[in-house]
Amino acid sequence: MKRFFVFKRIIYSFLAVLLLYACMRARSGEVYTVWQPMHPMVMPIFFTATALLVAIILSSERIEYKLLFIIIHSILSHSFFIIIFPAGSIGFQQIVLGGTRRIFDNTVLHGVRGTAENILILIYKWFGSGNFQSTYSVMFARMFSVDVFWSHLLLAPTLWGIFIPTITFMITKTLGGTEKVSALAGLLGSAFPLLIYLGAISVPNSVGYVFFLGSLFFFLKYLTSPESKYKSLMLIFTFASFLSHFLTGFISLSFLLLALSIKKYETDKVRSPSVAKFLLFSSFILSISILPFVLFYQRIFVPIYTSFTMDKIYRYTTTELLGQFLLGDYLYYFPRAFLIYIAGPLIAFTGVIYKLHTTRHQKPSNNTRICILFLFLGFLMLWVDYRILKIFMMNVPFNEERIWVFRDLLSIPFVALAINELPTFLRRIAPVRAATFLRAHKRALFLMFNISISALLAGWIAFSVNCAYPHYSPLQTTSYELEAVKYVDENTTKEYIVICDLWISYAGQMIVGSYNPRAYYFPDYDPRGVELFIKMKNNPSPEVMIEAMNYTNATVAYFIITKEKESAFQTRLGEEEYNRIIQEAQQNNLQTYKIFYYRGEERLRVFYHQLT
Amino acid sequence: MKWKDQLEYIERLITRDQNLLFTIISLMMVLIIYLNQTFVYSPIIGAAASVVLLLINAILLGRAFFEGEIAFIRMLLGSLMLLLLLGVIGWVTLIICKLDVPNTSVALCIFAISCSTINKLKQQRVKLGVK
Numbered sequence: 136m137k138r139f140f141v142f143k144r145i146i147y148s149f150l151a152v153l154l155l156y157a158c159m160r161a162r163s164g165e166v167y168t169v170w171q172p173m174h175p176m177v178m179p180i181f182f183t184a185t186a187l188l189v190a191i192i193l194s195s196e197r198i199e200y201k202l203l204f205i206i207i208h209s210i211l212s213h214s215f216f217i218i219i220f221p222a223g224s225i226g227f228q229q230i231v232l233g234g235t236r237r238i239f240d241n242t243v244l245h246g247v248r249g250t251a252e253n254i255l256i257l258i259y260k261w262f263g264s265g266n267f268q269s270t271y272s273v274m275f276a277r278m279f280s281v282d283v284f285w286s287h288l289l290l291a292p293t294l295w296g297i298f299i300p301t302i303t304f305m306i307t308k309t310l311g312g313t314e315k316v317s318a319l320a321g322l323l324g325s326a327f328p329l330l331i332y333l334g335a336i337s338v339p340n341s342v343g344y345v346f347f348l349g350s351l352f353f354f355l356k357y358l359t360s361p362e363s364k365y366k367s368l369m370l371i372f373t374f375a376s377f378l379s380h381f382l383t384g385f386i387s388l389s390f391l392l393l394a395l396s397i398k399k400y401e402t403d404k405v406r407s408p409s410v411a412k413f414l415l416f417s418s419f420i421l422s423i424s425i426l427p428f429v430l431f432y433q434r435i436f437v438p439i440y441t442s443f444t445m446d447k448i449y450r451y452t453t454t455e456l457l458g459q460f461l462l463g464d465y466l467y468y469f470p471r472a473f474l475i476y477i478a479g480p481l482i483a484f485t486g487v488i489y490k491l492h493t494t495r496h497q498k499p500s501n502n503t504r505i506c507i508l509f510l511f512l513g514f515l516m517l518w519v520d521y522r523i524l525k526i527f528m529m530n531v532p533f534n535e536e537r538i539w540v541f542r543d544l545l546s547i548p549f550v551a552l553a554i555n556e557l558p559t560f561l562r563r564i565a566p567v568r569a570a571t572f573l574r575a576h577k578r579a580l581f582l583m584f585n586i587s588i589s590a591l592l593a594g595w596i597a598f599s600v601n602c603a604y605p606h607y608s609p610l611q612t613t614s615y616e617l618e619a620v621k622y623v624d625e626n627t628t629k630e631y632i633v634i635c636d637l638w639i640s641y642a643g644q645m646i647v648g649s650y651n652p653r654a655y656y657f658p659d660y661d662p663r664g665v666e667l668f669i670k671m672k673n674n675p676s677p678e679v680m681i682e683a684m685n686y687t688n689a690t691v692a693y694f695i696i697t698k699e700k701e702s703a704f705q706t707r708l709g710e711e712e713y714n715r716i717i718q719e720a721q722q723n724n725l726q727t728y729k730i731f732y733y734r735g736e737e738r739l740r741v742f743y744h745q746l747t
Numbered sequence: 748m749k750w751k752d753q754l755e756y757i758e759r760l761i762t763r764d765q766n767l768l769f770t771i772i773s774l775m776m777v778l779i780i781y782l783n784q785t786f787v788y789s790p791i792i793g794a795a796a797s798v799v800l801l802l803i804n805a806i807l808l809g810r811a812f813f814e815g816e817i818a819f820i821r822m823l824l825g826s827l828m829l830l831l832l833l834g835v836i837g838w839v840t841l842i843i844c845k846l847d848v849p850n851t852s853v854a855l856c857i858f859a860i861s862c863s864t865i866n867k868l869k870q871q872r873v874k875l876g877v878k
Contacts, residue, residue, distance in 0.1 A: 270837035280793030
């Protein structure tokens, strides 16, 4: 038996290395999606590795090995962006890196945007602006002596890959799961496309979810254990969750309120049940209202005017309104994607209700029932909060679907518990003759169940990973765009400003930092940058570049254009326009600074103008 | 010796260290990180020193907070606590001043001393029989 375990460990390790190698081979300098350059064998290898891992989890292998392999698998499935793209997924994580870069280069004091005219706003900025995540990226970069680019991009996949399975394992154990079921829960985090995606991009919200799940574990421990340390730990984790991101912080705060009120309810319900129930209900309403009211009153600190509205209700038809109320944005998903997004939460919610039903006659002091009640209320709270934000509020400063991530995190342990209960449940509901057959062929059926569940779960996880990484994206930051911004920075001794499109701006901010007065790239939301780029596109002349220099008192200005081959999602300049701009720039005596090529073909050109 | 036993042996060695040898090793790792960042810039040295520093302190915190779990899970949960402590100390340093190389080293020293103190306090509580 021991040899068989060693054999399985070796095979899994081999498959994991093969998977990493196949992904690294797919690393490309010019790419749209992770699927485009990927070898067709990657997903079959992933499926096989996952099936083997499920088999290892369901076997009597030591728990240390199970967890170690789950962590490796989780890190791998969250690292496709960072392995395949030259600079991770394009977008917000690159802007966050821009802020982190300024901290790393010691060009800002007291964190990103660490100065303000008003102490209240200053405190708000300390807690916001991604300072907490930047702290990790900068500290790890210094500790490991690597560029902050790498520590930032690797931060979320690594933290998520290590801690989400570990905490889920602990939560499932607290809910009464065996070691096998808890380990299965550790793996099932990869069965939720939203969790895969959020764990693959390094944004403050991702780090926040890790701390939120940590706080959830300590809430459960607080409810079930008499040890006083768990009270302090849940408060500390709620604080860390808040430091990471306000959304995770306030949801943790709502859960904290729920945990405290359930604890109070448990002590008070014998003495005065009706008062205890009323207090629990009031706390539940209060915890639901925390997030909407926080969003409404955010206007005290920042000019974000989130407000309550009934307009959306009037805009929808009755069918649409009902659809939105029941399904939210799933209404617009393809049926396949809809199924994979909803499967886990639906199983989990059914599992919670079933557990609540089956434990209804247990002693009031039963710990599992308290935890399940707490998580059931948590589910309800998230369900109501999502509907309030989606239907009754406008100008919400984030995508309301982020609430689903909390729901998915809560669902993982229940999915594992439901899978574990499935054979017992089937045996219970099977007719007498079938039950006799099941008893007679117990061993063969157990083996069949294990094989089919391994294949089924592996298929589910592989399909989730397939859905999580977009199949349709703009061209990601290319290797030559990165090379160009690095070249410009390394070869310019004076202060400079760059006129460019949004995509070069992302690349520039990653390398020189956001709002760097020495090397200025207009941030994506600054209309002046867009205006200057359009002016330069229409009339590439030194006059526009001189106008740009006035914004930061720079003495050198660059104008960068990139060419993209015709594609379904064209974001850079087409060949015709690219050539026209070059021709006009040359007619206007604009000097070419450097040309960048990809596979022998011109892709990017840098023009410059210097004040004499 | 089995892997599990080895881990528990190392853990015992680190947590029951009366002469604060492992705290001194942690502080030496911080010094190596500082010198590496100032003069050498080697990722290999940085990674080696960081891994030692993180492992020692993850084990200390794991033992202090999650004694009832098995050694490997203790270490993982200790890493979670380490992440939290490291983040909070780093964040405070950032807000007070900035996270340059000397300040990062100071933050790491505070972090290593905090981990050692937490472990010592836990040991004292165990001796006194406080839960």
